[in-house]
Amino acid sequence: MARYHIETYGCTSNRGESRDIERRLRDAGHHKVETAADADVAILNTCTVVEKTERNMLRRAKELADETADLIVTGCMALAQGEAFADADVDAQVLHWDDVPEAVTNGECPTTTPDAEPILDGVVGILPIARGCMSNCSYCITKQATGRVDSPPVEENVEKARALVHAGAKEIRITGQDTGVYGWDTGERKLPELLERIATEIEGEFRVRVGMANPGGVHGIREELAAVFAEHDEIYNFLHAPVQSGSDDVLADMRRQHEVSQYRDIVETFNDTLGEWTLSTDFIVGFPTEDDDDHEASMDLLRETRPEKINVTRFSKRPGTDAAELKGLGGQTKKDRSKAMTELKMDVVGEAHESMVGTRRDVLVVEEGTGDSVKCYDGAYRQVIVQNATDHGLEPGDFATVEVTSHQTVYAFAEPVDAAAVDDGPAETTAD
Template identity: 30%
Template sequence: MEDIEDLLVGSTGGAPPGFRLPVTAVGLKPKKTKNKPLLNKNNTLAPNIPGTQTIYIKTFGCSHNQSDSEYMAGQLSAFGYSLSDNPDEADLWLINTCTVKSPSQSAMDTLITKGKNAKKPLVVAGCVPQGSRDLKELEGVSVVGVQQIDRVVEVVEETLKGHEVRLLTRKTLPALDLPKVRKNEFVEILPINVGCLGACTYCKTKHARGHLGSYIVDSLVGRVRTVIADGVKEIWLSSEDTGAYGRDIGVNLPILLKAIVAELPPDASTMLRIGMTNPPFILEHLKEIADVLHHPCVYSFLHVPVQSGSDAVLTAMNREYTVSEFRTVVDTLTELVPGMQIATDIICGFPGETDEDFAQTIGLINKYKFPQVHISQFYPRPGTPAAKMKKVPSTIVKKRSRELTSVFEAFTPYNGMEGRVERIWITDIATDGVHLVGHTKGYVQVLVVAPESMLGTSAIVKITSVGRWSVFGEVIETIQDVNYKKTSSTRSSSENKCSPCSDPCNACASSRVQETCACGPEGCGGTTLEESAVSTNAIPQEDRSSRNLIGWLLRKRKNNVVQKMESEVSSGFKKKLEWVGESKGSWNVVDRVLLGGILVSFLTILTLLIHHGFRTLSN
C-alpha cells in the first residue's frame, strides 16, 4: 500500500500543523474486504459525526513517545473526541509503539491482536510502523508516522469510516504549539530534536526517527513560556540524543539551555530536567553543561548511557567514545556540580562480549555506584548490523544480567541523607496512593504524606528515612510561588528571569548549597525576591512627582502591603512574600486616598465631557 502524501490543492507545502485536510485532499484507500458499518461499544450503529467517538490511547517506550501521545491526545480532544483509559468502552484504539527492545514490540503485537479480535478500529503510531512498515502485524490497520502526529485526526476519522490509511512520509517537524493533553499536568515533555547523528550497530530507533532534526531555539523558548504560563512545574527536555541538539542548524546545546533557563521563574517554581545525552557530544561542552546543571532552576541530574565498560564492546557497538571519555564526563560533572546525580545504561551480552569485557563493566559500575542503572539484555533487532553478529549464548546473557543487577542493588546511594533538610518539587502521586512524589535538586525521589492539594508545589522537607530506591520525608513548610511580571518595557530581563547571566543567579549558582537559594534572595546576594518582584521604594521622589496621582497611589499601596515574614528554616532558606491588607477587613489611609483620587478623576472627566457637549451643541 502506498503512503498518503501531503497533498493540498494549490499548495506545495502540505497542510499547516494541526490543520485537518478535507477528505478529497488526502489519498485514501478504502478496505476492500470490509464494508461493514462500524459498531460502537453497545453493538449499535456508531454515529457518523466526526469527533463524537471515544479513543483509547496506549503508549510504549520513551518520554519522546509519551510527548507524541500527549500531542495526539490534545488534537483529538480539541476536535471533540473523548479520551478513555478503558479500552473496552472505546470506539477506536490508538497504539503508540516502541522499537527499542523486543519485549515492547511483542506487547504491541499482543495488543493489536486483542484489538482485532474485539473488532476495534486500530491506528498504530510511533517507531515500529515508521521503522518496519511492512510488518505482518500491521496489515489491516491504519498507521501514522513519528513526524505525522499533527495529522492524527485525519487518520482517526478515516479509520472510523472503515478506511485503512497510512501517513509515513514527511520532511518537516510537527509544530510545538499543537494542542496537548499531558499525562501529568505539571510535567511538560519537550522534544528538542528528533533522530540522532549516531550509527549504533544495535539500534533500531535510528531507522524510525532518522537523521538529526532540531527545532530552532526561538520555537523551544516560546513553548517554554507557554507551558510555564499553563502552570507546568517540570520541563523535561527529550530527544534521542540531547547532546547532539542543534548541530544541523548551526547552534548547540549550551546555547539552547541558556536561552531556556533565562525563561524560568526566579523563585525556581518551575524546574528544568535535561534529557539523555550520549558522551561524544557533551564532551565538547562539559564546563558549560556543568554551569547549567549547577543553576538553581535546573535539576542536578543527567542520564548518560555508557552501555559497556569495555572499549572492545563499545567499538563493536559503534558508540564513538571510549570508557576513559565516559569517565571524564562523570568525573567532571561530579566535581563541578555539587550533589550531581548521574544515571546510566548497560547492555549485557552484546555479541562478542567476553568474560573479561563483562568484568570491566562490573568494575566501572562498582567504581561510581550510580544511583540509577538501567540494565537490559541484548536483543537483536531486525535490520541492524548487530543482528547478524555472533550472539553470546542466552544462558550467559541472563547470568550476566542477574549478576550486574545484584551488584547494583547492593548499593546504598541515599545513606547519609537522613535528617537533612531539602527543598523538593512535588509533581505526582505514588503508586501506593498514599504518598506524594517529589524530587530534590539532585532528582532524588522523596515520598511524603501530604494532601493532593500540594501537587504542583515546592516544599521544604526533612528526610526521615532512606530506602534503596527513594527516601521518605516530612513536610516542614510549603513554598509559595511568586508571580513575576514585567512592569515596563525598559526593565532589564535579568530582573524577571532566572538567567545564568544575571548577578543574583550567578551568585546563587556558585553557592555550594544550591537547594538553599533559588536565584535571588539574601542567600544569593544581589537583588532580593521582594525587590525583583515588587521594586519596593524603587521610584525616586522626583520621578513620582512627574507621574499622575492614581499611578503613584497604586504603586504606593502595592509597596505598603508587601511585608517580609520570618525565615523559613534554620538552614537559611529565603524569605517569602505575603500579601496582607486584603484580608484586614478595614480601609487604611492609602485606600481612602486612592478611592478619593479615582472619584475626583471620574468627576473631572465627566465635567469635561459635559462641557464639551454643551460647546458642540452651541456651535
C-alpha cells in the same frame, strides 16, 4: 522498539500505574503482545497485600523469567520486598514504576516523533527540542524511524518552554533522541545556550530536567553544560548519559561514538563543578562480542562512577539491525552477567538512598503517588515520596522542604519539615 507483555495484580491504584507505564511505552513506539513467550520484555506489576499473594507473585515471576528474555518486576511487592525475588533466585530487574518505561529498550534511545509538539501533563511539560540522532548504533532500530538530527532554532524552543510555564508547567522535561547533540546539524551545539536562556528569560517558578544525552555528544560541551547546571537552580543537577559498556572494544562493535575515557571525563567534570548531582546511565549486558573481561570492565566502571540511576538491559536481537547478524552469546551467560550487574546496581543504588536518610531537601511536588502520597524531586532529581499528602497540604506544583526519614531499595520517604516551610515558592538550599 521492543515487544512487551505486562501483567498487573492488586488494587485500582496499581492498575493505574500499569496504565501509565503502558501509555509511556506506547508513546515511545513499543508494542504490546499477549504472551510473555512472544515478548522481548515481560513486566510483572506486583501486589503484596497478604502472604499468599506474595507466594503467588514469586511463583509467577519465576514462570515469566523462564518464558521471556527479560523480566522487570515492579509494584508494591517489588518496592517493599525487592530482595525476595533475588532470594528466590528469580532473574529479574526490580524497578520503581517510573523507571520501567526507560528500561524497556535494547539500549536504544527514546523515540521523538517528527514535529512533536510540547505536551502538558499535570504540572509536567514535555518539550521535545529536536529529533533524530547523529549515531548509527549497530543494535538500534529506533534510528531507522527517526533519521538524522533536525534542530529547530533556540528561540523557538525557548518560546515553547515559555508557553508551557504559562500554561502551568512546574517541571519542563527536555527530550529528544539525544539532547546533547541539539544544534549539531547547524554546526553549533546549543544545549547549554538553550538551558541558559530558559533559566534566565522565562519568568515563573519551575525546574528543568535534561533528558537522555549520549556521552559522545556531551563530551565536547561538558564544561559549559556543568557550568549552566551549577549556575541555575532552575535546572536539575541530573545527567542521563548512557555508557552501555566499560569496554572500548565492545563500544566500537556497538558503534557508540564514544570511548570509556570520555564518559569518565564527563563524570569527573560534573563531580568537580557540582556539589550534589545525580548520574544516570545504562548498560547493555551480553552484547554478542562481549567476553568475560569486557563484562568485568563494565562492572568496574559501575563501581567506580557509582551512578544512582542505572538501566541494565540484557542484549536481545532486533530484526534488521547489524548486531542481529552477529553470533549471540548463550542465554545462560547473558543471564549470569545480567544477574551480577543487577545485584551490584542494587547495592550502589541502595547505598545512595541510605545516604539520603536524615538530610533535608528542597523539593518540587511533581505528581500524585499511590494512596494519599505525592512524588517529589529534589535539586538533583532524586525522588522522594511524602505520604499523607492531604494532611500536609501538599499537591503537585508545590515547593517544600522535607526531611528524608527512611528508604527502601529504590526510593526514599520524607516528611515536610514543618507546615510553615511549605509554600508556593522554591526554598533556598538542597541538602544539609
